[in-house]
Amino acid sequence: MTDAPATLRAGAEALAAPLPPLLAAAEHLATTVILGDHGRRRAGLGDDFWQYRPAMPFDDARSIDWRRSARSDAAFVQDKEWQVAQSVVFWVDLAASMSFGSVKGGPTKADRARLLALAATILLIRGGERVGLTGLRLPPRRGTAQIARMADRLAEDAPTDYGQPETEGMLAHSRAVFMSDFMGNMDAAEEALLRAADRDVHGVILQVLDPAEEAFPYDGRTIFESMGGGVTHETLKAGELRARYLDRLAERKDRLAGLARTTGWLYSTHHTGDPAAGALQWLYRGLERRG
Structure with missing residues (x-):
């Protein structure tokens, strides 16, 4: 839709409005x-x-x-x-897995990630910081025009089942935000975070999940299909998969938390069923922190 970036920006502006502008790092x-x-x-x-x-x-x-x-x-x-200290780059996973939403009419993971990323961009730019995207798609810049550019890029979908973090174009000593469900290849996520840490890049990792991915409320005959359609699994006893699934999800979260500790980043999980303002507050405080 042609008005998708404008609609996204309007929602992000409303979410960002109650919060003060992000100040430059105290250092x-x-x-x-x-x-x-x-x-x-x-x-x-x-x-x-x-x-x-x-x-x-x-x-x-x-x-x-x-x-x-x-x-x-x-x-x-x-x-x-x-200039480097005031640069923040975002990697926002917009792959097919992020289009999942268990509640009809509710936000998908991609909807929430887009909204949070753009709301954070608005706060950062109001505070005089330079904001952009990883992967050389949109270099960090200041000004309200950059908000419109971010909205345009964030309205795009990635043509893959699962996203992988990008670090190309990330300036040494800058800050970064990685936002994803992290349901894809964890080795790729680990490699990207370690590369960023080697360049003295500090930042935050926000794992965005749907409530159903946390609760696994499935039982009986169920057909599971990846959002990209590449993987399908049918079972007559979905309830028996719940414990194994939750164990694997917990292992994935523990690995992300461990990576955050190793690299000096911050890690948190946000559920699309929760208010977006809480996650934005966490991003705001996390990006103020250096090292």
């Missing part, structure tokens, strides 16, 4: 106050520090440092420390 603010506009050119210190990185496809020509680039065969870009 960055303290450094800015102490060093002012003329900080020393040392790694990680001050507003004037520049970090060189290889230019990426989304970089403007005017952002390239031609003097530094002339010393090699590659183009380089200068990133100010405060």
Whole structure:
């Protein structure tokens, strides 16, 4: 539908309205106050520090440092420390598994993930931060126009059964949000989180689940089918699968919690049957935290 991004943005604006804008990280603010506009050119210190990185496809020509680039065969870009610290990138899983919703007329997992991601984007941009998406699809930028771009990208569906986190284009020392049901390949999720941690990226992991996925309220003859239609399983005694299913779900949650502890990220689960405001509050507080 042509008005889907506008509708999504309107819902996200309503959800974000009661919350104050997200402030810049206390560490960055303290450094800015102490060093002012003329900080020393040392790694990680001050507003004037520049970090060189290889230019990426989304970089403007005017952002390239031609003097530094002339010393090699590659183009380089200068990133100010405060710009990196104020960059937040989202990976929002919009694969087929996220289209599940057990309540007729209720939100799917993808509906809730889109709403939370865009509401968080609104708060971040109101606080002066740069927001974008992983995978080089939408580099971090400021301004209300970026909200519209985020809405456009978040309205798209991914052509896969299960999503896998992307880390390409993620700036070192920035922050990130990974939002998914994490029902796919956990090895891929672990690899992505460890790569992000190696680049000193801190962030939050929000697992979005439907209440039926937590309760497994099935019994008797049941046909289970993946949302993409690639996997089908029929059983006459669905109730007998409940204990095994719940054990595997618990193992998956424990693995995500362990990854969060290892990488210094935060992890939580949100159910689509619960109010979205609570999850947004958790994201808000989690992104304020550094390290």
